[in-house]
Amino acid sequence: MADADEREVAELDAEPRPTPTQPHSGQEMEANVVSKHPEATIPESDVSLADIERSQSHPVRWTVGCVLALAALVLPYWAGRTLAVRHTSQVVHAVERIDPRGIALVAWAVTLFAFVSLAMMIVDRRKIPWFTSFIVFLSAEQFVSGVSLLKFDFWHSTYVMYGDSARIANAANLGIIAAALALAAFAVVWVGLLVIIKKDSPLNVLTHVWTSLVLWFVFEVVALLIVMFGGMLTIV
Numbered sequence: 001m002a003d004a005d006e007r008e009v010a011e012l013d014a015e016p017r018p019t020p021t022q023p024h025s026g027q028e029m030e031a032n033v034v035s036k037h038p039e040a041t042i043p044e045s046d047v048s049l050a051d052i053e054r055s056q057s058h059p060v061r062w063t064v065g066c067v068l069a070l071a072a073l074v075l076p077y078w079a080g081r082t083l084a085v086r087h088t089s090q091v092v093h094a095v096e097r098i099d100p101r102g103i104a105l106v107a108w109a110v111t112l113f114a115f116v117s118l119a120m121m122i123v124d125r126r127k128i129p130w131f132t133s134f135i136v137f138l139s140a141e142q143f144v145s146g147v148s149l150l151k152f153d154f155w156h157s158t159y160v161m162y163g164d165s166a167r168i169a170n171a172a173n174l175g176i177i178a179a180a181l182a183l184a185a186f187a188v189v190w191v192g193l194l195v196i197i198k199k200d201s202p203l204n205v206l207t208h209v210w211t212s213l214v215l216w217f218v219f220e221v222v223a224l225l226i227v228m229f230g231g232m233l234t235i236v
Contacts, residue, residue: 068135076139080146084161084169091147092165100171100233107144107175108224113137115183116213123209141176148172167233174227182223186216 117134148169149157158166197203205211
């Protein structure tokens with residue numbers, strides 16, 4: 001039944017549109033047979049507006065997507081935190097030789113790619129590949145967050161859990177936080193540009209999709225450089 005409705009909607013969309021006529025005098029208005037006796041150019045149909053909206057809603061797809069996103073938020077974080085609590089020595093042994101800047105870069109990258117995948121899923125027509133990318137990078141970011149015990153006062157819990165090796169977990173947390181704060185700062189600036197810049201202004205190019213993405217990357221790179229070379233990795 002749904003397939004038949006969709007075919008009928010497609011046939012209706014393929015029908016030629018009637019060309020409106022504008023009378024220029026009272027006599028033409030009186031003789032305007034289009035307004036008095038319109039001829040139907042679209043065949044009669046039993047498809048209602050509700051049927052059209054229902055055929056385009058895809059509730060099952062939305063439900064599956066929400067379940068997958070929720071699972072990507074919860075399960076990897078739980079797995080990473082369990083690994084940090086029950087196998088602390090193995091985690092320390094695996095990452096103790098890695099430079100904290102490298103850990104911060106990895107955490108920043110997976111967080112940024114998750115955000116980018118979500119943004120591209122909104123602006124691009126190819127939803128499924130970008131959603132798949134979003135789920136993968138979100139799972140990776142949540143797993144890193146779980147292992148590094150990410151929260152507002154993470155430096156206390158990481159020191160208790162990892163001791164002198166806490167700098168590795170702190171670097172991962174700073175990478176994730178840097179990516180999130182850069183996105184928040186960009187969002188504030190971008191909304192400000194939408195409010196300030198007029199539509200006929202040459203500066204309106206800053207609000208276009210690809211220009212906005214480039215500006216966003218500038219914010220993200222600046223945030224990463226501040227974390228890696230601003231002395232933050234030695235503070236916490």
